[in-house]
Amino acid sequence: MELFFNPFDNLVCILRISFTVWFTLLLVFIIVPAIFGVSFGIRRLYMKTLLKIFEWATLRIERGAKEKNHHLYKPYSNAIIAKEPTSLEEEIKEIRRSGSNRDLDSASEFEMSDIFYFARRGVESIMDDEVTKRFSAEELESWNLLTRSNNNFHYISLRLTVLWGLGLLIRYGFLLPLRVTLAFTGVGLLVFLTSVVGLLPNGKIKNFLSKKVHLMCYRICVRALTAIITYHDSENKPKNGGICVANHTSPIDVIILASDGCYAMVGQIHGGLMGVIQRSMVKACPHVWFERSEVKDRHLVAKRLSDHVEDKSKLPILIFPEGTCINNTSVMMFKKGSFEIGATVYPVAIKYDPRFGDAFWNSSKFGMVNYLLRMMSSWAIVCSVWYLPPMSREEGEDAVQFANRVKAAIARQGGLVDLLWDGGLKRGKVKDTFKEEQQKLYSKMLVGTQEDRSRS
Amino acid sequence: MGSNSSSMNNIPNAEQLVQETGFSAAHILRLYERFQFLDKDDTGQLRPEDFGAVRELAMNPIGDRIISAFFSPGQETLDFASFVRVLAHFRPADSNRTRDGAQPEPANSSMGKLKFAFQLYDQDRDGKISRAELLQVLRAMLGMQVTEEQLQSIAERAIQEADFDQDDAISFDEFRKSLEKVNIDHKMSIRFLS
Numbered sequence: 001m002e003l004f005f006n007p008f009d010n011l012v013c014i015l016r017i018s019f020t021v022w023f024t025l026l027l028v029f030i031i032v033p034a035i036f037g038v039s040f041g042i043r044r045l046y047m048k049t050l051l052k053i054f055e056w057a058t059l060r061i062e063r064g065a066k067e068k069n070h071h072l073y074k075p076y077s078n079a080i081i082a083k084e085p086t087s088l089e090e091e092i093k094e095i096r097r098s099g100s101n102r103d104l105d106s107a108s109e110f111e112m113s114d115i116f117y118f119a120r121r122g123v124e125s126i127m128d129d130e131v132t133k134r135f136s137a138e139e140l141e142s143w144n145l146l147t148r149s150n151n152n153f154h155y156i157s158l159r160l161t162v163l164w165g166l167g168l169l170i171r172y173g174f175l176l177p178l179r180v181t182l183a184f185t186g187v188g189l190l191v192f193l194t195s196v197v198g199l200l201p202n203g204k205i206k207n208f209l210s211k212k213v214h215l216m217c218y219r220i221c222v223r224a225l226t227a228i229i230t231y232h233d234s235e236n237k238p239k240n241g242g243i244c245v246a247n248h249t250s251p252i253d254v255i256i257l258a259s260d261g262c263y264a265m266v267g268q269i270h271g272g273l274m275g276v277i278q279r280s281m282v283k284a285c286p287h288v289w290f291e292r293s294e295v296k297d298r299h300l301v302a303k304r305l306s307d308h309v310e311d312k313s314k315l316p317i318l319i320f321p322e323g324t325c326i327n328n329t330s331v332m333m334f335k336k337g338s339f340e341i342g343a344t345v346y347p348v349a350i351k352y353d354p355r356f357g358d359a360f361w362n363s364s365k366f367g368m369v370n371y372l373l374r375m376m377s378s379w380a381i382v383c384s385v386w387y388l389p390p391m392s393r394e395e396g397e398d399a400v401q402f403a404n405r406v407k408a409a410i411a412r413q414g415g416l417v418d419l420l421w422d423g424g425l426k427r428g429k430v431k432d433t434f435k436e437e438q439q440k441l442y443s444k445m446l447v448g449t450q451e452d453r454s455r456s
Numbered sequence: 457m458g459s460n461s462s463s464m465n466n467i468p469n470a471e472q473l474v475q476e477t478g479f480s481a482a483h484i485l486r487l488y489e490r491f492q493f494l495d496k497d498d499t500g501q502l503r504p505e506d507f508g509a510v511r512e513l514a515m516n517p518i519g520d521r522i523i524s525a526f527f528s529p530g531q532e533t534l535d536f537a538s539f540v541r542v543l544a545h546f547r548p549a550d551s552n553r554t555r556d557g558a559q560p561e562p563a564n565s566s567m568g569k570l571k572f573a574f575q576l577y578d579q580d581r582d583g584k585i586s587r588a589e590l591l592q593v594l595r596a597m598l599g600m601q602v603t604e605e606q607l608q609s610i611a612e613r614a615i616q617e618a619d620f621d622q623d624d625a626i627s628f629d630e631f632r633k634s635l636e637k638v639n640i641d642h643k644m645s646i647r648f649l650s
Contacts, residue, residue, distance in 0.1 A: 446610065
């Protein structure tokens with residue numbers, strides 16, 4: 001009898017000890033630093049080690065492919081077809097010049113060959129176009145041991161497979177449970193502590209505590225994602241009464257920014273867990289949450305935002321003007337709403353390092369839970385945040401021009417492509433104005449000359 | 457859905473397509489991925505609406521015509537082989553092709569490209585570009601930016617220049633003659649990077 005119970009007791013004992021050790025480690029290395037905002041540098045060391053391993057893995061694949069004498073499937077980083085950056089006018093003139101007997105002056109009349117230009121452009125866009133490319137995840141040059149970002153995996157040697165298997169084990173067996181625990185802790189603490197702080201009377205102590213609570217919980221969430229963030233130019237951090245504007249790649253952007261500064265969030269009230277979090281956050285400090293019905297009313301939205309920024313005791317507002325998640329290779333059109341309010345705008349550029357895990361949320365492909373699981377089973381999320389100097393609307397500049405100016409600054413800093421296209425194109429239809437632009441350009445070529453001729 | 461680990465094995469009749477169109481295996485693979493991307497509901501066939509996902513095409517004044525160039529008359533769906541065969545028209549011409557009378561004219565020769573362009577004008581496929589068809593294309597390319605009169609005069613001039621047999625329509629031969637000197641290969645070719 002005794003023999004039967006002893007090993008079982010031992011097992012329970014071992015489990016209990018390991019749990020205690022686990023939680024102590026968690027507390028010491030993760031939660032306490034989160035509270036005080038310090039870091040042991042473990043994550044950076046982790047990042048460097050990972051990079052070395054990835055380089056080795058990529059070399060092995062290339063070698064493997066060469067041995068088998070196959071053409072390695074190289075992912076395209078930007079384009080698959082060569083597109084000439086010439087304008088409509090230049091191209092059509094060139095087509096005509098080669099085909100026409102006449103001199104150049106009277107060559108600006110319609111030619112049957114003009115259609116070549118439009119046909120080619122059209123088929124080019126069918127084969128590969130700028131806009132839809134932005135909405136699918138960026139393809140990588142090197143392999144980061146995640147099958148989801150690799151198309152060459154029939155070239156992997158045994159050694160690499162073992163490494164990959166090991167990676168899988170570590171990611172799903174160790175990292176994922178760790179991160180999920182942290183995430184629950186972080187969110188739970190956020191809800192609980194903000195509700196507690198909400199009970200205090202309004203005043204300096206409440207504001208102070210609310211800031212501390214928010215920061216702490218966001219920092220825990222950052223560690224829950226193993227996010228390694230580098231903040232640049234922190235002297236430009238947004239101040240009260242301003243609007244912070246950033247490019248949007250994923251919902252994680254919020255956590256990244258909010259773990260370094262305190263912001264008032266703007267958004268629609270959701271149901272479920274999200275709603276619970278939102279409602280408790282607003283108890284501790286004023287955020288701007290809208291009911292679904294209020295979101296349609298632009299004037300109401302604008303009024304509430306401007307009321308908020310006028311009150312200098314309230315935190316700066318955080319807004320993502322693109323309106324949707326873009327795949328972090330470019331910045332799309334900013335919606336002008338936040339630029340009409342007239343407050344100082346603090347632009348922020350966020351750029352993710354795709355080598356460690358793709359942070360882009362393709363909401364048409366994955367739901368939120370699926371996305372979060374993918375994030376938490378990646379190696380890490382490495383990104384850089386640049387705080388740009390504040391900008392204000394200048395004399396004679398309208399909201400759209402101001403928005404474009406801010407967008408250009410963010411794109412430049414983050415090394416992203418500045419696109420004219422509307423992020424809403426992900427779902428909506430192209431406005432007819434774009435087609436008109438093409439028609440206008442072409443007609444100017446043809447009809448413009450006829451007018452000149454009738455004049456002379 | 458999820459990410460597709462495409463390889464040549466997934467593509468039906470891949471070898472045949474390589475032979476027929478002259479695209480390399482890697483290019484066929486790329487085009488297959490593009491096809492799958494456009495095929496949102498994963499049916500293996502494209503419909504005209506699927507091309508609507510391409511924003512730059514919607515912006516193109518003759519976007520609709522280009523889309524219908526992919527679909528044979530009466531057909532409502534497009535499989536991958538047909539998709540690639542149409543795109544083959546835009547492959548740069550092969551320089552060292554031996555003129556073998558028995559072989560059919562390849563899609564990407566000057567003749568093939570001209571035929572494609574001709575069909576963009578000749579929507580009813582009767583072998584002639586009528587005045588009405590020409591006016592339609594002009595209206596599409598110019599939109600509301602020109603008056604009806606200006607449109608008529610442009611069409612009039614174009615027909616006068618190209619129509620040799622004076623039947624008020626432009627046949628394929630007349631079309632070809634009027635574009636003799638244009639570097640068709642250069643202007644109607646799309647080059648792959650890599």
